[in-house]
């Protein structure tokens with residue numbers, strides 16, 4: 001059990017803050033954990049009686065919330081009270097790419113991190129350990145420190161609150177869709193910092209369920225940088241295998257056989273070799289852009305260019321898929337109907353941030369194609385926001401051009417469709433009823449499987465034309 005930490009505050013109740021704190025609460029019943037956010041709607045959803053309304057869908061999360069909520073896990077908009085009560089504060093806020101000003105399109109917008117640091121400076125009392133959980137550009141701890149030190153040295157604060165701080169970096173490596181599993185059984189926990197007592201306090205929390213040998217200690221800057229590099233390496237593998245998928249389609253090789261053949265070499269390893277429609281998610285692109293920005297800042301142009309290619313290949317892969325669909329449908333999709341199966345950026349999540357489906361659907365809509373979109377977890381309002389286009393009732397779609405409708409089932413979505421494109425690897429797409437689907441599509445009908453998940457041999461046996469990524 002933790003020697004000293006009794007009260008944690010986490011700023012940011014998002015995809016990381018919510019699941020991460022839930023797992024700490026579950027494993028450390030003696031620590032009170034308050035997750036705070038400026039977004040009241042989000043906090044209300046975390047407090048919802050109906051667990052299907054939680055703002056984040058992650059397998060296993062609802063059970064933990066049920067066990068811990070209002071016991072030692074609390075969701076609130078009261079930053080002042082919860083920051084003041086905490087002896088450890090996690091900063092788990094969003095760190096998107098800057099859209100304006102210096103570094104726009106590449107650098108990280110630290111606005112939310114800075115505002116968190118200012119709130120901590122304003123409300124914290126006594127000694128507080130600050131933990132960077134968000135993914136941050138290298139040396140961000142320096143910025144946070146400057147804000148906190150100016151508060152520490154303010155005589156007024158010392159009289160009222162006797163503030164002092166230590167800062168640690170503790171990046172999060174969970175992947176969405178498997179967040180709870182990843183948090184319960186992490187490959188490693190990385191803690192970067194200078195103050196040994198602060199490091200010990202954080203380590204003692206993790207030791208409640210993580211083997212000590214998995215806890216890696218480093219200096220602050222190595223820890224901050226390692227997170228960016230881990231994401232860059234993972235994304236690089238996906239871009240690499242995606243380039244090979246194109247080569248396989250031209251040559252008669254099969255990407256799944258090639259991935260197995262290379263992945264069984266222990267030096268290469270079998271993970272992250274699944275070809276697909278391009279990587280999505282809120283982090284890979286923004287973290288690599290940030291890495292290239294940092295390299296450029298330090299005058300390392302060649303290093304920046306190297307990593308930038310990973311993103312360029314990702315955009316190319318999405319465009320390549322759209323082009324293949326159009327080509328197979330006789331060079332035009334105007335006024336044709338295509339069923340899109342899966343909109344989330346990967347299976348087992350309701351998150352659509354940077355989902356390849358967004359770019360692919362936008363391009364098809366631009367070509368005046370009508371889309372019927374089905375995803376078992378994504379909210380249709382989110383799709384409207386992502387596509388910057390309102391949905392139309394399915395019954396009216398055939399009168400339209402370049403519009404989309406939301407469907408509640410695969411069968412409904414495929415009715416009268418010229419093609420089906422599978423964009424997310426939802427488990428239910430493994431066992432689609434091709435006999436039924438084939439009867440209601442318009443001939444000649446196509447299935448494009450960008451996730452290598454569907455039983456295309458069966459689809460073919462019912463007369464459908466099929467295309468699988470990396471196989472053709």
Ligand code: NAD
Pocket residue numbers: 011012013014015016017036037038039042092093094095112113115116119133134135136172173174175176282283
């Ligand atoms: P998110 O957008 O889901 O959640 C961030 C939350 O912080 C939002 O609800 C926002 O309202 C809140 N917030 C922002 N400023 C605040 C403030 N000053 N006070 C209180 N609340 C504030 O983001 P996320 O996906 O949870 O990511 C958070 C960080 O973790 C990012 O740096 C991201 O790169 C990193 N990360 C994300 C993942 C992932 O899978 N999503 C995994 C590892 C690391």
Ligand code: UGA
Pocket residue numbers: 135172173174175176177231234238271272273274275276277278279280281282283284345346347
């Ligand atoms: C990724 C990393 O895996 C996490 O370690 C990291 O903590 C997180 O980013 C982050 O910093 O946000 P996440 O984006 O949630 O996690 O999900 P991944 O499983 O990495 O998938 C990312 C994208 O790559 C998805 O679109 C997925 O479909 C795609 N992908 C993944 C492939 O196309 N092929 C693969 O073999 C693996």
